Amino acid sequence: MLSSREIARQVAQERRNQAEARRHAIGTLDPKQMRKALLNGQIDPYDAVLWGSGADGSPFTLQDIQQFGAAKKRVERSFKATAGAPIIKLLASSLHDDVMRANTQIRGGGLHQVTGAVLHFNIPSSGQTRGAPAFYGVRIRLDSWNNHLTSYSDYKDAVRESVKGNVSIDCNCGQFQYKYRYVATAANVSLRPYEKDFPKIKNPNLHGMCCKHLIKALSLVRTPTYAKLLEKQMEKQSSSVGFLGDTKATSLSKKDMATLKKARPSALNYDRLQKSLKATEKAQQAYKRKTSGNKRDIDYLKAVDAAKRKIKAKLKQAELLNKKQAAQIKKLLNEKKAAPVSSKGDTELKAKLRTEIEQAKRYSSSRDDAIKFFAADNKISLAKASALAKSIK
Numbered sequence: 001m002l003s004s005r006e007i008a009r010q011v012a013q014e015r016r017n018q019a020e021a022r023r024h025a026i027g028t029l030d031p032k033q034m035r036k037a038l039l040n041g042q043i044d045p046y047d048a049v050l051w052g053s054g055a056d057g058s059p060f061t062l063q064d065i066q067q068f069g070a071a072k073k074r075v076e077r078s079f080k081a082t083a084g085a086p087i088i089k090l091l092a093s094s095l096h097d098d099v100m101r102a103n104t105q106i107r108g109g110g111l112h113q114v115t116g117a118v119l120h121f122n123i124p125s126s127g128q129t130r131g132a133p134a135f136y137g138v139r140i141r142l143d144s145w146n147n148h149l150t151s152y153s154d155y156k157d158a159v160r161e162s163v164k165g166n167v168s169i170d171c172n173c174g175q176f177q178y179k180y181r182y183v184a185t186a187a188n189v190s191l192r193p194y195e196k197d198f199p200k201i202k203n204p205n206l207h208g209m210c211c212k213h214l215i216k217a218l219s220l221v222r223t224p225t226y227a228k229l230l231e232k233q234m235e236k237q238s239s240s241v242g243f244l245g246d247t248k249a250t251s252l253s254k255k256d257m258a259t260l261k262k263a264r265p266s267a268l269n270y271d272r273l274q275k276s277l278k279a280t281e282k283a284q285q286a287y288k289r290k291t292s293g294n295k296r297d298i299d300y301l302k303a304v305d306a307a308k309r310k311i312k313a314k315l316k317q318a319e320l321l322n323k324k325q326a327a328q329i330k331k332l333l334n335e336k337k338a339a340p341v342s343s344k345g346d347t348e349l350k351a352k353l354r355t356e357i358e359q360a361k362r363y364s365s366s367r368d369d370a371i372k373f374f375a376a377d378n379k380i381s382l383a384k385a386s387a388l389a390k391s392i393k
Contacts, residue, residue, distance in 0.1 A: 004251035011137030084166030092277035102215035117145035225263035
């Protein structure tokens with residue numbers, strides 16, 4: 001039995017070989033070429049020569065490129081913009097033949113290393129391809145692992161929710177590289193390296209998602225045996241020194257790897273996967289409608305409360321203003337009431353009235369006519385003029 005370190009070395013070498021082969025690939029249909037063809041509505045003859053021939057030996061047409069673009073949009077629409085997807089969705093999005101091959105052709109293999117939220121598997125090859133390595137390296141990232149690691153729920157619940165959440169995937173087999181990596185990249189469920197060139201021959205309709213090795217690894221992740229080991233890993237990471245996500249690779253001991261070999265994932269039933277996915281999506285849609293309705297209600301109540309607060313604030317402001325104005329008026333009234341009656345004006349009026357009365361006597365006019373004339377001439381009431389005249393003899 002190989003150790004975890006030996007497995008990791010072999011997988012790393014296979015990935016380097018694959019990356020080197022990819023760098024020297026020729027005749028690929030890259031995004032620049034697709035964009036030019038789709039925008040211009042025609043294929044450059046030079047590009048057509050570079051692409052070579054299709055699976056049936058005929059050259060690629062503009063209609064082929066348009067179908068490739070439509071297939072990419074279909075994949076993008078069927079998956080969310082967030083990274084990863086639930087395991088059930090990845091399995092149900094895989095082809096029936098790949099699911100059956102995972103059930104019948106893959107025996108053994110399992111987890112050998114954990115790096116933070118990334119699980120590293122060695123899955124044996126089926127022996128169907130000449131020159132294939134003994135096993136392939138599969139990586140599965142539990143995308144909500146860090147969130148649940150920092151939560152305060154117990155490790156059993158945290159691991160269960162992590163496995164139920166979104167995951168991102170990668171396998172270094174040729175099937176995933178040349179047939180599914182582009183699909184996984186378009187669906188935003190792929191780990192590095194990402195594929196940008198369209199699989200024009202291997203998968204022009206972009207059907208499927210996971211190779212048989214990934215399907216096997218994903219089925220293992222859902223078993224109770226793996227859940228127990230992941231609980232220990234999460235507990236260990238929770239108490240490790242350093243930043244979240246900076247966890248170094250932890251190679252499993254041969255004892256742990258032997259324990260994981262006892263995991264017995266159920267054989268996957270393709271039709272049951274499809275039904276389960278539909279039921280899950282239906283429940284999610286119902287929950288979304290319910291929560292969106294609740295959100296609308298909550299938003300409406302918040303808006304009503306905000307309006308109430310504004311009205312109350314305005315009423316309070318008006319009330320304070322009224323009180324201030326009332327206080328100012330009261331102050332003015334009190335000041336007027338308390339002010340002493342000025343006798344300076346009355347003294348001057350009385351002197352003038354005395355002169356008017358004396359002149360009336362001199363010219364034989366009546367006293368009353370003199371008072372009336374004085375009141376009119378000085379614009380005061382007759383009553384006030386009469387009151388002033390009382391003290392004048």
